[in-house]
Amino acid sequence: MMPAVAEERVAPRVVGVEFPYGHPFGMPGDKSMQRQVLELALRVLAGARGPGTRVDLDVEWPVPLREAYRAWQPKEASPIVKVLLETGRRPG
Amino acid sequence: MKVDSYRFLPRSFRSFYEGRGPFAGEEEPVWAPFEKRLQESRIALLTSAGLYVKRTQPSFDLERERAHPEWGDPSWRPIPAVVDAADLGVAHLHINDDDLIAEPEIALPARLLDQLAADHVIGSAATEHISVMGYQERSLQGWRDKTSGEVIAHLRSQGVDGLILAPA
Numbered sequence: 001m002m003p004a005v006a007e008e009r010v011a012p013r014v015v016g017v018e019f020p021y022g023h024p025f026g027m028p029g030d031k032s033m034q035r036q037v038l039e040l041a042l043r044v045l046a047g048a049r050g051p052g053t054r055v056d057l058d059v060e061w062p063v064p065l066r067e068a069y070r071a072w073q074p075k076e077a078s079p080i081v082k083v084l085l086e087t088g089r090r091p092g
Numbered sequence: 093m094k095v096d097s098y099r100f101l102p103r104s105f106r107s108f109y110e111g112r113g114p115f116a117g118e119e120e121p122v123w124a125p126f127e128k129r130l131q132e133s134r135i136a137l138l139t140s141a142g143l144y145v146k147r148t149q150p151s152f153d154l155e156r157e158r159a160h161p162e163w164g165d166p167s168w169r170p171i172p173a174v175v176d177a178a179d180l181g182v183a184h185l186h187i188n189d190d191d192l193i194a195e196p197e198i199a200l201p202a203r204l205l206d207q208l209a210a211d212h213v214i215g216s217a218a219t220e221h222i223s224v225m226g227y228q229e230r231s232l233q234g235w236r237d238k239t240s241g242e243v244i245a246h247l248r249s250q251g252v253d254g255l256i257l258a259p260a
Contacts, residue, residue, distance in 0.1 A: 001097070001100070001259065002097040002101075002109060003095055003097055004097035004098075005097060005109045005110070005112075008110075008111070008112060008113050009114055009118070010114045012121065012123050012124075016095035018096055019100075020100040021100060021187050021260065022184075022189070022191060022192055022198075022199070022260050023191065023198050023199075024139075024198070024258040024259065025197065025198050025204075025258065026198060027198070028191045028194055028195040029195065031204070034198065034201055034204055035204060038204055038208065038256070039208070039213065041256045041258075042130060042135065042213065042214065042254075042256070045126055045130075045135075045254050046126045046129075046130045046133070046254070047126075048126075050123060051122065051123040056093055056094055056095040065099070068100065072100060072187055072188055073187075073188060074184075074185060074186060074187060074188055075188065076185075078186045078227070079157055079158050079161035079185060080161040080162060080227075081186075082161070083161045
């Protein structure tokens with residue numbers, strides 16, 4: 001879900017999906033999407049020729065962005081986010 | 093086509109991840125060639141969604157994280173490939189767990205991997221996959237000192253040839 005970050009961390013093989021957090025293999029109930037992701041990951045695992053291989057899956061998340069952006073977030077802010085909000089600190 | 097890595101991330105959090113580069117001491121590429129044919133290989137999965145088997149395993153320690161917000165539980169859980177979805181709990185304070193509880197396969201597609209073995213896409217699936225909880229304190233000391241070594245030993249004991257790591 002964050003392939004650019006994986007690349008920066010020098011992950012040897014990366015599959016990029018443009019899915020919201022908590023859904024690395026896709027939509028609940030969508031076995032076809034889940035299988036696409038898993039099969040691509042296996043092909044990259046076995047077929048990558050060297051470090052720094054990144055392959056992105058061209059599948060759009062089938063939920064409007066505004067809705068998907070809210071839906072993945074926890075019902076209550078995580079402890080560290082609460083601290084950041086309370087102290088006015090910026091992440092990082 | 094290039095995936096937008098930050099599409100679903102609040103803009104104010106982007107600097108927490110982007111442009112940070114590799115961890116100190118980990119600048120060099122790592123590489124282990126995959127030398128077996130997939131159809132002869134045993135594959136395992138690792139999720140960072142904080143899954144655990146409710147009846148037999150403790151949850152990841154969310155109370156300690158609530159008390160110490162810069163800490164995350166570095167332990168790991170073996171997840172049997174045959175476990176029922178209803179027997180899995182999710183312990184993760186940073187993502188909505190509704191879909192994960194309803195269908196853990198979206199993070200740990202163990203049944204799907206078994207199907208790929210039945211379809212001869214892979215040789216076999218591991219009998220136990222791996223779960224960790226993805227929020228960790230910045231040094232990753234717990235994972236470095238204990239978890240990674242234990243996970244590797246567990247995978248090797250099963251004869252695993254390759255691991256799909258799927259961050260949640």
